[in-house]
Amino acid sequence: MRDAEDEEKTNGVVELLTKLLERLAKKDLEANLTAEAIMLEPPLSLNLLFLNAVSSTVLCGEAMAEEAILGYLEKNDEIKDSGEFAAECGIDHNEIVNVVKSLHGFRYVDAQDIKRETWVLTDEGKTYATVGSPEVQLFLAVPQEGISKEELQKKLDPSVFKIGCAQAAKNKWVDMGKQLMSRKVQHVDDKVKDLLLQIQQGLNIGSDEIKALKVRKLIVPQTWKGYSLKRGPNYAPKRKKVVTDLTRDNFQSGEWKELEFKEYNYSAKGQPLEGGSLHPLLKVRAQLKQIFLCMGFEEMPTNNFVESSFWNFDALFQPQQHPARDSHDTFFLETPSTTKILPEDYVQRVRQVHESGGYGSRGYAYDWKREEANKNLLRTHTTAVSSRMLYQLAQKPFAPKKYFSIDRVFRNEAVDRTHLAEFHQIEGLVCDLGLTLCDLIGVLHDFFSRLGMTKLKFKPAYNPYTEPSMEIFSYHEGFKKWVEVGNSGMFRPEMLQPMGLPEDVQVIAWGLSLERPTMILYGIDNIRDLFGHKVDLGLIKKNPICRLGID
Amino acid sequence: MEVSLSYINGLIGVSLEVEEVTKYLNRMQLHAKQCASHNKQCNIVVSVPSSRSDVLHPCDVMEDVAIAYGFNAIKDKVVVDNKGSKRLAASLTLLPLNELSDLIRKEVALIGFTEVLTFILCSKKENFAMLNRKDDKSKAVIIGNRLQTLSMHLIGVVMHPGCHLEINLTKLTYHLFSLHQTAVRTSLMPGILKIVAHNKDHPKPIKVIYGRWRNITEIPPYKHFIVAYCATLAGLSSQIAYGRGQKTSCDIAVLDEQRDVGAKNLRQLAALYCGANAGFEIIHGLVDRVMEKNGVPFVSPGDKSGYYIERSDFLAGRQSRIIYKGKHIGTFGIVHPEVLNNFDIPDP
Numbered sequence: 001m002r003d004a005e006d007e008e009k010t011n012g013v014v015e016l017l018t019k020l021l022e023r024l025a026k027k028d029l030e031a032n033l034t035a036e037a038i039m040l041e042p043p044l045s046l047n048l049l050f051l052n053a054v055s056s057t058v059l060c061g062e063a064m065a066e067e068a069i070l071g072y073l074e075k076n077d078e079i080k081d082s083g084e085f086a087a088e089c090g091i092d093h094n095e096i097v098n099v100v101k102s103l104h105g106f107r108y109v110d111a112q113d114i115k116r117e118t119w120v121l122t123d124e125g126k127t128y129a130t131v132g133s134p135e136v137q138l139f140l141a142v143p144q145e146g147i148s149k150e151e152l153q154k155k156l157d158p159s160v161f162k163i164g165c166a167q168a169a170k171n172k173w174v175d176m177g178k179q180l181m182s183r184k185v186q187h188v189d190d191k192v193k194d195l196l197l198q199i200q201q202g203l204n205i206g207s208d209e210i211k212a213l214k215v216r217k218l219i220v221p222q223t224w225k226g227y228s229l230k231r232g233p234n235y236a237p238k239r240k241k242v243v244t245d246l247t248r249d250n251f252q253s254g255e256w257k258e259l260e261f262k263e264y265n266y267s268a269k270g271q272p273l274e275g276g277s278l279h280p281l282l283k284v285r286a287q288l289k290q291i292f293l294c295m296g297f298e299e300m301p302t303n304n305f306v307e308s309s310f311w312n313f314d315a316l317f318q319p320q321q322h323p324a325r326d327s328h329d330t331f332f333l334e335t336p337s338t339t340k341i342l343p344e345d346y347v348q349r350v351r352q353v354h355e356s357g358g359y360g361s362r363g364y365a366y367d368w369k370r371e372e373a374n375k376n377l378l379r380t381h382t383t384a385v386s387s388r389m390l391y392q393l394a395q396k397p398f399a400p401k402k403y404f405s406i407d408r409v410f411r412n413e414a415v416d417r418t419h420l421a422e423f424h425q426i427e428g429l430v431c432d433l434g435l436t437l438c439d440l441i442g443v444l445h446d447f448f449s450r451l452g453m454t455k456l457k458f459k460p461a462y463n464p465y466t467e468p469s470m471e472i473f474s475y476h477e478g479f480k481k482w483v484e485v486g487n488s489g490m491f492r493p494e495m496l497q498p499m500g501l502p503e504d505v506q507v508i509a510w511g512l513s514l515e516r517p518t519m520i521l522y523g524i525d526n527i528r529d530l531f532g533h534k535v536d537l538g539l540i541k542k543n544p545i546c547r548l549g550i551d
Numbered sequence: 552m553e554v555s556l557s558y559i560n561g562l563i564g565v566s567l568e569v570e571e572v573t574k575y576l577n578r579m580q581l582h583a584k585q586c587a588s589h590n591k592q593c594n595i596v597v598s599v600p601s602s603r604s605d606v607l608h609p610c611d612v613m614e615d616v617a618i619a620y621g622f623n624a625i626k627d628k629v630v631v632d633n634k635g636s637k638r639l640a641a642s643l644t645l646l647p648l649n650e651l652s653d654l655i656r657k658e659v660a661l662i663g664f665t666e667v668l669t670f671i672l673c674s675k676k677e678n679f680a681m682l683n684r685k686d687d688k689s690k691a692v693i694i695g696n697r698l699q700t701l702s703m704h705l706i707g708v709v710m711h712p713g714c715h716l717e718i719n720l721t722k723l724t725y726h727l728f729s730l731h732q733t734a735v736r737t738s739l740m741p742g743i744l745k746i747v748a749h750n751k752d753h754p755k756p757i758k759v760i761y762g763r764w765r766n767i768t769e770i771p772p773y774k775h776f777i778v779a780y781c782a783t784l785a786g787l788s789s790q791i792a793y794g795r796g797q798k799t800s801c802d803i804a805v806l807d808e809q810r811d812v813g814a815k816n817l818r819q820l821a822a823l824y825c826g827a828n829a830g831f832e833i834i835h836g837l838v839d840r841v842m843e844k845n846g847v848p849f850v851s852p853g854d855k856s857g858y859y860i861e862r863s864d865f866l867a868g869r870q871s872r873i874i875y876k877g878k879h880i881g882t883f884g885i886v887h888p889e890v891l892n893n894f895d896i897p898d899p
Contacts, residue, residue, distance in 0.1 A: 245831070246885050246888065251888050251891065256888050257888075263862075264831070264862070264871070266852075266859070266860040266861060266862060266871065267851070267852075267859075269835070269836070269839050269849060270831075270832050270833070270834065270835020270836035270837070270838060270839050271832035271833055271835065271836040272836055272839070272840075273662040273833065273836040273837060273840055274662065275661045275662025275840075276661045276662075277661060278657070278658075278661070290645065290650070294644055294645055357607065359608075360608050360609055361607045361608040362607050362608075363607065364607075434561070436561065436562055436563060436564030437562060437563045437564050437617055437622075437625055438563070438564025438565070438625050438626070439564065441622070441625055441626070457622075457623050458622035458623055459622070460614075460618045460622065462605070467608075467610045467611055467613075467614050468610075468613070468614040468617050468618070468622075469614075470622055490562070490610075492608065492610060493608055493610055494607070494608060506562070542843060544843070544844055544845055544846035545651075545654040545655070545658065545844050545845065545846075546654075547650075547651070547654075549645070549650065550650045550651055
């Protein structure tokens with residue numbers, strides 16, 4: 001038997017190897033490479049070829065099963081029992097089952113489950129089927145004249161002795177005397193062994209007998225699973241290859257027409273694409289810049305963080321003893337510490353208007369100091385740039401202007417969740433003849449409505465360089481309250497006329513921070529989550545576009 | 552301090568009488584009375600108490616009048632309602648759709664797609680048959696004037712810096728005259744596929760390593776990414792194709808019975824990935840990115856608070872629909888191999 005099987009396997013392997021070599025021979029280059037490989041490292045090459053052969057054997061098995069099933073269904077309506085079908089074709093039923101699952105998954109066939117419960121012997125059961133039940137073994141060990149318990153125990157296996165005593169007593173085959181055990185009957189039938197053998201042969205037995213054997217744990221149930229098969233909606237005599245993708249190769253060869261594609265999982269997202277993202281604050285800045293341009297404003301150059309106290313404070317008619325000029329609020333510079341060049345005639349006019357007034361004003365009546373005006377600082381507002389621009393405008397024949405800027409300013413403030421020592425300030429100003437407070441209010445309504453703030457109200461405030469001065473409040477529908485959004489006013493004549501601007505020229509202006517509306521827009525409640533080195537890069541990546549100014 | 556009535560009214564932008572001004576100023580505890588009218592000008596004499604050190608200039612008096620009058624009561628209907636002062640330049644507005652398109656163009660470019668600009672005019676065949684679509688005669692705007700078409704075509708020849716696009720004008724002209732009809736495209740796909748067809752000679756690196764066993768290194772994908780934009784009244788919609796092609800940033804024209812001229816433009820976004828594999832997951836990633844940048848969340852099928860993807864029965868499940876708030880706004884998938892052949896793209 002063994003010799004025959006071995007010979008059969010050997011023949012199969014030889015046959016497969018022959019086929020492989022024949023295939024390789026058709027491709028000269030590869031054949032040469034193969035031959036070279038065999039000569040150089042015969043053992044490895046032979047092992048690889050052998051492994052390929054073994055693998056082919058397995059693949060052939062399942063391929064045969066698939067071919068058999070699909071071929072049979074081509075001419076017949078159904079396969080009633082996959083077990084019987086496997087027996088008829090001489091194919092292992094497990095292979096049939098595997099193939100059926102695959103074919104059913106791809107809708108080539110419709111499969112209905114078939115279940116049969118059968119009983120199989122446990123290890124203990126198999127032992128008793130071979131050598132007989134323990135009670136029979138015990139009975140046979142008891143001689144006619146009787147035997148002592150001790151002697152009997154030595155004769156038998158301990159478990160056989162134990163179980164045998166119980167069962168033999170139950171069957172009343174032996175008499176358990178004080179000194180001896182003796183037979184009570186002359187002959188017994190081993191029914192247990194007979195039943196076990198019947199089960200092993202697949203015969204049916206009574207339910208009572210099954211229960212008895214089950215209690216003794218000699219048998220356990222086993223469920224046999226099979227299928228009955230019919231043609232499925234995607235039935236075809238041969239299986240189409242299923243690929244995951246359309247590729248250049250199968251496109252060019254035209255093979256795609258015969259291919260079947262695996263389904264996509266649409267509940268998953270696509271592949272994340274590598275790329276960058278724009279910072280939310282700067283996205284808002286870009287939109288605000290666009291809004292100013294649409295309103296006819298041009299941008300002021302704000303590329304100077306270092307500023308002179310003169311342009312930052314004095315030119316704006318802010319007295320030198322004003323608290324804002326305290327070192328607790330302003331970053332004064334150590335290097336470079338002083339301003340080198342200022343327009344001297346303008347400086348003299350500023351000095352005069354501070355000390356003794358003019359242009360209809362009575363001034364602040366204090367001794368103005370040049371050294372104070374010469375101090376350098378980090379600008380505390382972008383109005384410093386506005387003062388420079390207005391001064392330059394005054395040196396030319398007058399023309400109306402609309403300016404804006406959005407850039408960073410610096411204040412010596414304690415950092416908390418709503419304040420930073422540096423932030424972005426937005427500023428807009430209009431310079432024209434005969435402007436009124438009403439014009440300022442109109443411009444503010446236009447500007448803020450583009451930011452989505454349609455309800456505005458104004459409150460009096462004090463600023464040293466604007467008069468009147470107004471705080472701007474907007475009603476926030478989400479917060480259900482009025483929120484301060486900015487500051488505004490008309491520049492004082494004491495600021496404008498020393499520059500040389502005509503008397504009937506007025507300048508209206510307003511400002512707000514960039515951070516606050518951005519935080520409100522994106523629902524960020526800590527300014528450090530938005531600006532600075534503690535910002536979460538994930539936030540920047542996921543942050544949506546800013547649609548301010550886009551309806 | 553003497554302040555003229557015209558100064559106060561002129562700066563606030565209202566018209567108040569002397570009696571009103573004096574009343575307001577007295578309310579602000581600046582004692583004011585009208586000056587004797589020995590000239591025609593109407594002046595107000597204000598006595599400033601020593602506690603009001605901030606009053607330096609007549610503008611400070613004007614502010615007190617404004618405060619008493621009420622800042623929120625100052626409303627010039629013309630100024631406020633027209634969103635601008637008569638003396639200011641007109642207030643301008645950009646078109647929201649164009650603004651949105653520009654923002655999305657930037658976002659798509661940030662993740663590595665290259666923008667292209669292609670023609671609006673295309674042949675009727677390209678618009679429908681070559682895309683495996685049926686012309687139901689309800690979408691395409693047809694141009695009947697052959698000569699004008701030729702002129703428009705020539706005017707429309709554009710070299711885009713990001714594309715290696717070559718046009719044989721003679722061949723193009725001949726091709727144009729041989730057409731029965733020319734249509735205005737109803738989809739961005741013809742232009743985007745033609746870009747790929749004309750870039751098919753782009754070099755591809757190939758490496759072959761010979762050893763004991765022959766081994767060909769996988770050929771790197773031929774990547775040529777392009778993006779165009781699209782939008783409809785329902786909001787943003789995308790038409791993203793996977794496979795071959797280029798992107799166009801332009802409008803398409805479709806028939807619309809409710810317009811006075813019977814047609815309208817739709818803004819669309821189209822993108823294409825071209826490589827050895829179809830790359831469905833890359834285009835799917837682009838869809839996710841565009842949605843994320845519009846603040847639209849990914850949700851389960853049937854949920855109307857965001858977007859999800861569902862299957863479409865085209866090329867055995869290789870096409871998908873984008874459902875946004877219950878509406879179908881776009882599709883993406885693998886370009887059908889027959890379409891690739893129609894556009895003469897043998898090597899995708």
